[in-house]
Amino acid sequence: MPNLAWEQQHVWHPYAAMPNPNPVYQVTSAYGVDLTLKDCRKVIDGMSSWWSAIHGYNVPELNTAIEKQLQDMAHVMFGGLTHQPAIDLAKTLINITPTNLEHVFFADSGSGAVEVALKMALQYQIGRKKDHKNKFLSLTNAYHGDTFAAMSVCDPNNSMHHLYKGLLPTHHFVAPDIQALREAFEAHHHELAAMIVEPIVQGAGGMLFYPAEVLQEIRKLCDEYDVLLIADEIATGFGRTGKLFACEHADIQPDILCLGKALTGGYLTLAAVLTDLKISQGIQKEGHILMHGPTFMANPLACAVAKASIDLLLDSPWQARVSNIESQLQEGLAPCLQSDKVADVRVMGAIGVIEMKDAIDIPNVQAQLLDNGVWLRPFGKLLYTMPPFICSDKHIQHITQAMTSI
Numbered sequence: 001m002p003n004l005a006w007e008q009q010h011v012w013h014p015y016a017a018m019p020n021p022n023p024v025y026q027v028t029s030a031y032g033v034d035l036t037l038k039d040c041r042k043v044i045d046g047m048s049s050w051w052s053a054i055h056g057y058n059v060p061e062l063n064t065a066i067e068k069q070l071q072d073m074a075h076v077m078f079g080g081l082t083h084q085p086a087i088d089l090a091k092t093l094i095n096i097t098p099t100n101l102e103h104v105f106f107a108d109s110g111s112g113a114v115e116v117a118l119k120m121a122l123q124y125q126i127g128r129k130k131d132h133k134n135k136f137l138s139l140t141n142a143y144h145g146d147t148f149a150a151m152s153v154c155d156p157n158n159s160m161h162h163l164y165k166g167l168l169p170t171h172h173f174v175a176p177d178i179q180a181l182r183e184a185f186e187a188h189h190h191e192l193a194a195m196i197v198e199p200i201v202q203g204a205g206g207m208l209f210y211p212a213e214v215l216q217e218i219r220k221l222c223d224e225y226d227v228l229l230i231a232d233e234i235a236t237g238f239g240r241t242g243k244l245f246a247c248e249h250a251d252i253q254p255d256i257l258c259l260g261k262a263l264t265g266g267y268l269t270l271a272a273v274l275t276d277l278k279i280s281q282g283i284q285k286e287g288h289i290l291m292h293g294p295t296f297m298a299n300p301l302a303c304a305v306a307k308a309s310i311d312l313l314l315d316s317p318w319q320a321r322v323s324n325i326e327s328q329l330q331e332g333l334a335p336c337l338q339s340d341k342v343a344d345v346r347v348m349g350a351i352g353v354i355e356m357k358d359a360i361d362i363p364n365v366q367a368q369l370l371d372n373g374v375w376l377r378p379f380g381k382l383l384y385t386m387p388p389f390i391c392s393d394k395h396i397q398h399i400t401q402a403m404t405s406i
């Protein structure tokens, strides 16, 4: 049996049927912005491996960071032990994130980070003897991950997790609209532990953008009504929207911040939750501690490569690069608006989205894109790209030409 025929009957893929899923393509190597497929085709990765590979692939500085760390140790438990890569990364994260955030919890995936953030908010309220504040407010079209608590703050009516409606704890949802937000806070504040948001850009729930004024209003309402603000910057963090963190568009500070994806430059799985003193102290009132501690917490290889990735980003002209990608995407995708099949085109930073009027025939469109030398993974009605920041004008033109020819 040929290799992939066996694979397709035994190996589960993300959001896929088993057996007989949609086709997958075998990658044999990745270098710069290119993926090389088993059939020898070389294609540009317009997805940055799901928002993570911001520097592209096989990056010398990142390879070296891992190789060097490997000489000392690949892993050691974090319970009762510590190591320099975790200390160095924590220092860097505290330095580059909003000034109020001073405590770092290393989680092992984005969804895991969201679980930790929600637990922190609940334990903070318990510590204040406000146990009745045990619900969350989230945005319509929100996506925060695939684990149970994370699914419960994904929009139940418009998300990939709608099947679980009825099985999950129920929380409150509101549109990113100032009047609607005011009403939601007024109605539910007494039972709200926190509001959780993807700042400015909502990703997997629809690749939607909302104005900075809405985020500013959310911060104000959280303060006014004694509700914590959790910013889930797992997708938006590390420059993707044109700011290092999307909260900077609104000049606000969250009480809890979740980071992931591009944290390690796409090399290894690692996430981080940052919080301020008020919350950390609140959690441990009455002698409680935060009951979370994954086996691979603060994996040294992941911490070392994350530190190297952040250094590389900050030493690069990333703002100019992202802003140039934004102009290239705007110019390259604008012609789509002429098409009867297209409902909307939107661009922010290094994110370019074509929203079609009808659902996309994903296997066919993907095959067509690959024939045109580009890897993308559309979903629903959305054909979108989040390319690596190292893409040249030519790479972006290549991606937008492939997208506009669909």
Ligand SMILES: Cc1ncc(COP(=O)(O)O)c(C=O)c1O
Residues within 6 Å of the ligand: 109, 110, 111, 112, 114, 143, 144, 145, 146, 198, 203, 204, 232, 233, 234, 235, 260, 261
């Ligand atoms: C905003 C946001 N939060 C959380 C997650 C979950 O991260 P992970 O896939 O690493 O569990 C994602 C993943 O797409 C995301 O976009």
